[in-house]
Amino acid sequence: MTTSRVLTWTVTASGGYETAWTETGEGLLRARGRAVGTLPEPYWVSYDLDTADGFVTRRLRVTVETAERTRSLDLRHDGRGGWTADGEPLPGFRDAVDCDLGLCPLTNTPPVLRHGLHRTPGERRLLTAWVSVPALTVRPSWQTYTHLGPDVRGTRVRFTSGSFRTEITFDRDGFVQDYPDLATRLT
Template sequence: MAISRVITWDVIESKGYETAWAELSDGSLRARGRAVGVVPEPYWISYELQAGEDFVTRRLSVTAETGTGTRTLDLRHDGHGRWTTDGEPLPGVDGALDCDLGLCPLTNTMPVLRHGLHQTPGEREFLMAWVSVPDLAVQPSQQTYTHLGPTERGTRVRYSSGTFRSDLEFDGDGFVLDYPSLATRRR
Protein backbone atom coordinates (compact mmCIF):
# COMPACT_ATOMS: atom_id res chain seq x y z
CA MET A 1 0.00 0.00 0.00
CA ALA A 2 1.46 3.32 -1.09
CA ILE A 3 1.44 6.38 1.15
CA SER A 4 1.69 9.77 -0.56
CA ARG A 5 2.42 12.87 1.47
CA VAL A 6 3.14 16.53 0.88
CA ILE A 7 5.10 17.85 3.87
CA THR A 8 6.34 21.35 4.61
CA TRP A 9 8.87 22.20 7.31
CA ASP A 10 10.00 25.56 8.63
CA VAL A 11 13.78 25.16 8.47
CA ILE A 12 15.02 27.17 11.44
CA GLU A 13 18.74 26.74 10.78
CA SER A 14 18.54 28.20 7.24
CA LYS A 15 15.78 30.70 8.09
CA GLY A 16 13.75 29.14 5.28
CA TYR A 17 11.40 26.30 4.51
CA GLU A 18 11.21 23.02 2.60
CA THR A 19 8.36 21.18 0.93
CA ALA A 20 8.67 17.51 -0.04
CA TRP A 21 6.33 15.41 -2.15
CA ALA A 22 6.99 11.88 -0.90
CA GLU A 23 5.70 8.41 -1.69
CA LEU A 24 6.36 5.34 0.46
CA SER A 25 5.66 1.97 -1.15
CA ASP A 26 6.82 -1.58 -0.37
CA GLY A 27 10.08 -0.63 1.35
CA SER A 28 10.93 2.18 -1.05
CA LEU A 29 10.77 5.97 -0.96
CA ARG A 30 10.54 8.38 -3.85
CA ALA A 31 10.50 12.10 -3.22
CA ARG A 32 11.05 15.44 -4.80
CA GLY A 33 11.43 18.63 -2.90
CA ARG A 34 12.25 22.29 -2.90
CA ALA A 35 13.88 24.37 -0.20
CA VAL A 36 14.76 28.00 0.18
CA GLY A 37 16.96 29.55 2.82
CA VAL A 38 19.12 32.57 3.57
CA VAL A 39 21.77 30.99 5.84
CA PRO A 40 24.67 30.49 5.15
CA GLU A 41 23.72 32.52 2.04
CA PRO A 42 20.49 32.96 0.08
CA TYR A 43 19.80 29.74 -1.86
CA TRP A 44 17.16 27.71 -3.63
CA ILE A 45 17.40 23.90 -3.71
CA SER A 46 15.49 21.42 -5.87
CA TYR A 47 16.01 17.69 -5.36
CA GLU A 48 14.80 14.26 -6.38
CA LEU A 49 15.43 11.24 -4.16
CA GLN A 50 15.04 7.57 -5.00
CA ALA A 51 15.46 5.00 -2.26
CA GLY A 52 14.86 1.44 -3.44
CA GLU A 53 14.48 -1.86 -1.66
CA ASP A 54 14.72 -1.59 2.13
CA PHE A 55 14.89 2.23 1.82
CA VAL A 56 18.49 2.17 0.53
CA THR A 57 19.36 5.33 -1.40
CA ARG A 58 19.79 4.73 -5.11
CA ARG A 59 19.99 8.31 -6.34
CA LEU A 60 19.92 11.89 -5.13
CA SER A 61 19.82 14.59 -7.79
CA VAL A 62 20.17 18.17 -6.50
CA THR A 63 20.29 21.63 -8.04
CA ALA A 64 21.34 24.58 -5.87
CA GLU A 65 21.01 28.18 -6.97
CA THR A 66 22.82 30.97 -5.13
CA GLY A 67 23.93 34.51 -5.91
CA THR A 68 27.16 33.09 -7.35
CA GLY A 69 25.52 30.64 -9.74
CA THR A 70 23.98 27.22 -10.09
CA ARG A 71 25.49 23.91 -8.95
CA THR A 72 24.22 20.41 -9.62
CA LEU A 73 24.92 17.03 -8.04
CA ASP A 74 24.05 13.56 -9.26
CA LEU A 75 24.82 11.20 -6.36
CA ARG A 76 24.28 7.49 -7.06
CA HIS A 77 24.57 4.28 -5.06
CA ASP A 78 25.08 1.07 -7.03
CA GLY A 79 23.27 -1.19 -4.56
CA HIS A 80 26.55 -2.83 -3.55
CA GLY A 81 27.95 -0.09 -1.31
CA ARG A 82 29.76 1.99 -3.95
CA TRP A 83 28.91 5.60 -4.77
CA THR A 84 29.53 8.01 -7.61
CA THR A 85 29.08 11.73 -7.82
CA ASP A 86 28.46 13.12 -11.30
CA GLY A 87 29.73 9.79 -12.68
CA GLU A 88 33.02 9.81 -10.77
CA PRO A 89 33.80 7.26 -8.00
CA LEU A 90 33.35 8.54 -4.45
CA PRO A 91 35.31 6.01 -2.35
CA GLY A 92 35.14 8.00 0.91
CA VAL A 93 31.53 6.93 1.45
CA ASP A 94 31.77 3.33 0.23
CA GLY A 95 29.65 1.12 2.43
CA ALA A 96 27.08 3.84 3.20
CA LEU A 97 23.47 2.95 2.42
CA ASP A 98 22.01 6.43 2.70
CA CYS A 99 22.48 10.00 1.64
CA ASP A 100 21.85 12.86 4.05
CA LEU A 101 21.05 16.15 2.37
CA GLY A 102 22.05 18.95 4.71
CA LEU A 103 19.23 21.02 6.22
CA CYS A 104 16.72 18.47 4.84
CA PRO A 105 14.59 16.63 7.43
CA LEU A 106 13.27 14.22 4.78
CA THR A 107 16.57 12.33 4.49
CA ASN A 108 16.38 11.26 8.16
CA THR A 109 13.50 8.99 7.12
CA MET A 110 15.38 6.17 5.33
CA PRO A 111 17.50 4.75 8.20
CA VAL A 112 14.62 5.12 10.67
CA LEU A 113 12.21 3.21 8.41
CA ARG A 114 14.74 0.53 7.46
CA HIS A 115 15.23 -0.42 11.11
CA GLY A 116 11.76 0.50 12.40
CA LEU A 117 13.25 2.93 14.91
CA HIS A 118 10.04 4.98 14.85
CA GLN A 119 8.19 1.90 16.17
CA THR A 120 10.52 -0.31 18.20
CA PRO A 121 13.49 0.07 20.57
CA GLY A 122 16.99 -0.10 19.20
CA GLU A 123 20.11 1.82 18.32
CA ARG A 124 21.89 1.80 14.97
CA GLU A 125 25.09 3.36 13.67
CA PHE A 126 25.38 4.46 10.06
CA LEU A 127 27.87 5.84 7.60
CA MET A 128 26.11 8.45 5.46
CA ALA A 129 26.96 10.24 2.25
CA TRP A 130 26.35 13.72 3.68
CA VAL A 131 25.71 16.56 1.20
CA SER A 132 26.32 20.09 2.47
CA VAL A 133 24.01 22.90 1.40
CA PRO A 134 24.27 25.03 -0.65
CA ASP A 135 27.72 24.02 -1.99
CA LEU A 136 26.70 20.33 -2.56
CA ALA A 137 30.02 18.90 -1.36
CA VAL A 138 29.77 15.22 -0.38
CA GLN A 139 31.61 13.80 2.61
CA PRO A 140 31.30 10.80 4.94
CA SER A 141 29.32 11.26 8.15
CA GLN A 142 29.06 8.77 11.01
CA GLN A 143 25.60 8.97 12.56
CA THR A 144 23.71 7.13 15.30
CA TYR A 145 19.94 6.84 15.69
CA THR A 146 18.45 5.63 19.01
CA HIS A 147 14.76 4.93 19.69
CA LEU A 148 13.76 6.82 22.87
CA GLY A 149 10.04 6.07 23.07
CA PRO A 150 6.55 7.32 22.22
CA THR A 151 5.32 10.91 22.36
CA GLU A 152 1.79 12.31 22.09
CA ARG A 153 2.20 12.68 18.30
CA GLY A 154 4.67 9.93 17.38
CA THR A 155 8.06 8.67 18.53
CA ARG A 156 11.24 10.35 19.74
CA VAL A 157 14.52 9.16 18.17
CA ARG A 158 17.90 10.55 19.21
CA TYR A 159 20.20 11.55 16.35
CA SER A 160 23.89 12.03 17.05
CA SER A 161 26.92 12.73 14.90
CA GLY A 162 30.24 13.69 16.44
CA THR A 163 29.49 16.08 19.30
CA PHE A 164 26.07 17.06 17.88
CA ARG A 165 22.96 15.48 19.38
CA SER A 166 19.25 16.13 18.91
CA ASP A 167 16.05 14.28 19.87
CA LEU A 168 13.89 14.14 16.75
CA GLU A 169 10.18 13.40 16.73
CA PHE A 170 8.83 11.17 13.93
CA ASP A 171 5.23 10.51 12.92
CA GLY A 172 3.83 6.99 12.50
CA ASP A 173 4.93 6.87 8.85
CA GLY A 174 8.55 7.70 9.72
CA PHE A 175 8.62 11.36 8.64
CA VAL A 176 10.14 14.07 10.85
CA LEU A 177 7.67 16.14 12.85
CA ASP A 178 10.25 18.08 14.83
CA TYR A 179 14.03 18.32 14.57
CA PRO A 180 14.97 20.77 17.36
CA SER A 181 17.19 23.62 16.15
CA LEU A 182 16.84 22.46 12.52
CA ALA A 183 13.22 22.14 11.38
CA THR A 184 9.60 21.87 12.51
CA ARG A 185 6.76 20.54 10.41
CA ARG A 186 4.02 23.02 9.61
CA ARG A 187 0.56 21.97 10.73
Protein backbone atom coordinates (compact mmCIF):
# COMPACT_ATOMS: atom_id res chain seq x y z
CA MET A 1 0.00 0.00 0.00
CA THR A 2 1.34 3.42 -0.97
CA THR A 3 0.76 6.45 1.22
CA SER A 4 1.00 9.97 -0.23
CA ARG A 5 1.64 13.05 1.88
CA VAL A 6 2.46 16.71 1.34
CA LEU A 7 4.71 18.19 4.02
CA THR A 8 5.79 21.81 4.49
CA TRP A 9 8.48 23.14 6.82
CA THR A 10 9.63 26.59 7.86
CA VAL A 11 13.38 26.29 7.33
CA THR A 12 14.90 28.76 9.77
CA ALA A 13 18.48 27.80 8.84
CA SER A 14 17.93 29.06 5.28
CA GLY A 15 15.40 31.79 6.06
CA GLY A 16 12.83 30.03 3.89
CA TYR A 17 10.37 27.20 3.36
CA GLU A 18 10.30 23.70 1.90
CA THR A 19 7.44 21.57 0.61
CA ALA A 20 7.81 17.88 -0.23
CA TRP A 21 5.33 15.63 -2.01
CA THR A 22 6.02 12.09 -0.76
CA GLU A 23 4.99 8.52 -1.51
CA THR A 24 5.96 5.70 0.85
CA GLY A 25 5.23 2.01 0.82
CA GLU A 26 6.89 -1.41 1.08
CA GLY A 27 10.34 -0.07 1.96
CA LEU A 28 10.34 2.66 -0.70
CA LEU A 29 10.26 6.46 -0.54
CA ARG A 30 9.81 8.73 -3.50
CA ALA A 31 9.73 12.48 -3.00
CA ARG A 32 9.88 15.67 -4.94
CA GLY A 33 10.48 18.91 -3.16
CA ARG A 34 10.77 22.61 -3.69
CA ALA A 35 12.40 25.10 -1.35
CA VAL A 36 13.19 28.77 -1.23
CA GLY A 37 15.92 30.18 0.96
CA THR A 38 17.46 33.57 1.62
CA LEU A 39 20.63 32.47 3.47
CA PRO A 40 23.51 32.53 2.61
CA GLU A 41 21.97 34.14 -0.50
CA PRO A 42 18.51 34.01 -2.10
CA TYR A 43 17.97 30.71 -3.93
CA TRP A 44 15.43 28.17 -5.19
CA VAL A 45 15.92 24.40 -4.84
CA SER A 46 14.10 21.63 -6.66
CA TYR A 47 14.83 17.98 -5.90
CA ASP A 48 13.65 14.46 -6.67
CA LEU A 49 14.62 11.59 -4.36
CA ASP A 50 14.12 7.90 -5.16
CA THR A 51 14.98 5.06 -2.80
CA ALA A 52 15.14 1.32 -3.42
CA ASP A 53 14.11 -1.53 -1.11
CA GLY A 54 14.89 -0.73 2.51
CA PHE A 55 14.82 3.04 1.91
CA VAL A 56 18.32 2.95 0.36
CA THR A 57 19.07 5.97 -1.84
CA ARG A 58 19.06 5.21 -5.55
CA ARG A 59 19.01 8.71 -6.98
CA LEU A 60 18.89 12.36 -5.92
CA ARG A 61 18.44 15.00 -8.60
CA VAL A 62 18.83 18.60 -7.41
CA THR A 63 18.72 21.98 -9.14
CA VAL A 64 19.63 25.21 -7.34
CA GLU A 65 18.99 28.60 -8.89
CA THR A 66 20.58 31.80 -7.57
CA ALA A 67 20.71 35.27 -9.08
CA GLU A 68 24.06 34.47 -10.69
CA ARG A 69 23.67 30.90 -11.93
CA THR A 70 21.84 27.60 -12.00
CA ARG A 71 23.55 24.43 -10.72
CA SER A 72 22.37 20.84 -11.07
CA LEU A 73 23.47 17.56 -9.56
CA ASP A 74 22.51 14.00 -10.47
CA LEU A 75 23.68 11.81 -7.57
CA ARG A 76 23.29 8.05 -8.05
CA HIS A 77 23.92 4.95 -5.96
CA ASP A 78 24.16 1.62 -7.78
CA GLY A 79 23.03 -0.49 -4.81
CA ARG A 80 26.43 -2.18 -4.56
CA GLY A 81 28.41 0.68 -2.98
CA GLY A 82 29.21 2.71 -6.08
CA TRP A 83 28.22 6.39 -6.21
CA THR A 84 28.40 8.85 -9.09
CA ALA A 85 27.85 12.60 -9.32
CA ASP A 86 26.80 13.71 -12.80
CA GLY A 87 28.15 10.41 -14.14
CA GLU A 88 31.59 10.72 -12.51
CA PRO A 89 32.61 8.15 -9.85
CA LEU A 90 32.73 9.37 -6.25
CA PRO A 91 35.51 7.68 -4.25
CA GLY A 92 35.17 7.37 -0.48
CA PHE A 93 31.46 6.51 -0.34
CA ARG A 94 31.63 2.69 -0.49
CA ASP A 95 29.71 2.15 2.79
CA ALA A 96 27.14 4.91 2.19
CA VAL A 97 23.53 4.00 1.44
CA ASP A 98 21.96 7.40 2.18
CA CYS A 99 22.17 10.90 0.81
CA ASP A 100 21.66 13.98 2.96
CA LEU A 101 20.66 17.17 1.17
CA GLY A 102 21.80 20.16 3.23
CA LEU A 103 19.04 22.27 4.82
CA CYS A 104 16.48 19.59 3.82
CA PRO A 105 14.61 17.89 6.69
CA LEU A 106 13.17 15.23 4.36
CA THR A 107 16.49 13.45 3.80
CA ASN A 108 16.68 12.50 7.51
CA THR A 109 13.69 10.19 6.93
CA PRO A 110 15.19 7.21 4.98
CA PRO A 111 17.71 6.08 7.63
CA VAL A 112 15.13 6.48 10.41
CA LEU A 113 12.55 4.45 8.47
CA ARG A 114 15.05 1.75 7.46
CA HIS A 115 16.08 1.15 11.06
CA GLY A 116 12.67 1.89 12.67
CA LEU A 117 14.23 4.49 14.96
CA HIS A 118 10.98 6.49 15.09
CA ARG A 119 9.34 3.47 16.79
CA THR A 120 11.93 1.30 18.55
CA PRO A 121 15.11 1.78 20.57
CA GLY A 122 18.43 1.58 18.81
CA GLU A 123 21.40 3.48 17.49
CA ARG A 124 22.91 3.49 14.00
CA ARG A 125 26.13 5.07 12.73
CA LEU A 126 25.92 5.65 8.99
CA LEU A 127 28.04 7.08 6.22
CA THR A 128 26.06 9.46 3.98
CA ALA A 129 26.67 11.36 0.78
CA TRP A 130 26.12 14.88 2.12
CA VAL A 131 25.19 17.54 -0.47
CA SER A 132 25.75 21.21 0.38
CA VAL A 133 23.18 23.86 -0.55
CA PRO A 134 23.41 26.05 -2.56
CA ALA A 135 26.86 24.92 -3.85
CA LEU A 136 25.83 21.25 -4.48
CA THR A 137 29.21 19.85 -3.50
CA VAL A 138 29.20 16.24 -2.25
CA ARG A 139 31.28 14.95 0.63
CA PRO A 140 31.21 11.89 2.91
CA SER A 141 29.59 12.49 6.30
CA TRP A 142 29.40 10.05 9.21
CA GLN A 143 26.12 10.47 11.07
CA THR A 144 24.62 8.75 14.11
CA TYR A 145 20.90 8.41 14.84
CA THR A 146 19.87 7.33 18.38
CA HIS A 147 16.27 6.63 19.45
CA LEU A 148 15.57 8.60 22.66
CA GLY A 149 11.86 7.93 23.20
CA PRO A 150 8.45 9.54 22.94
CA ASP A 151 7.82 13.26 22.80
CA VAL A 152 4.56 15.26 22.83
CA ARG A 153 4.72 15.55 19.00
CA GLY A 154 6.25 12.14 18.17
CA THR A 155 9.57 10.43 18.88
CA ARG A 156 12.87 12.12 19.70
CA VAL A 157 15.98 10.89 17.90
CA ARG A 158 19.44 12.25 18.67
CA PHE A 159 21.37 13.18 15.51
CA THR A 160 25.13 13.68 15.56
CA SER A 161 27.59 14.44 12.81
CA GLY A 162 31.13 15.43 13.80
CA SER A 163 30.78 17.92 16.66
CA PHE A 164 27.17 18.78 15.69
CA ARG A 165 24.46 17.30 17.92
CA THR A 166 20.70 17.86 18.15
CA GLU A 167 17.46 16.09 19.02
CA ILE A 168 15.04 15.73 16.10
CA THR A 169 11.36 14.95 16.62
CA PHE A 170 9.87 12.52 14.07
CA ASP A 171 6.16 11.79 13.58
CA ARG A 172 4.71 8.26 13.69
CA ASP A 173 5.43 7.86 9.95
CA GLY A 174 9.13 8.78 10.27
CA PHE A 175 9.01 12.34 8.92
CA VAL A 176 10.65 15.30 10.67
CA GLN A 177 8.32 17.37 12.84
CA ASP A 178 10.95 19.54 14.48
CA TYR A 179 14.68 19.83 13.81
CA PRO A 180 15.97 22.53 16.20
CA ASP A 181 17.68 25.45 14.48
CA LEU A 182 16.95 23.93 11.06
CA ALA A 183 13.24 23.34 10.38
CA THR A 184 9.78 23.03 11.92
CA ARG A 185 6.90 21.42 10.10
CA LEU A 186 3.79 23.49 9.52
CA THR A 187 0.45 21.85 10.32
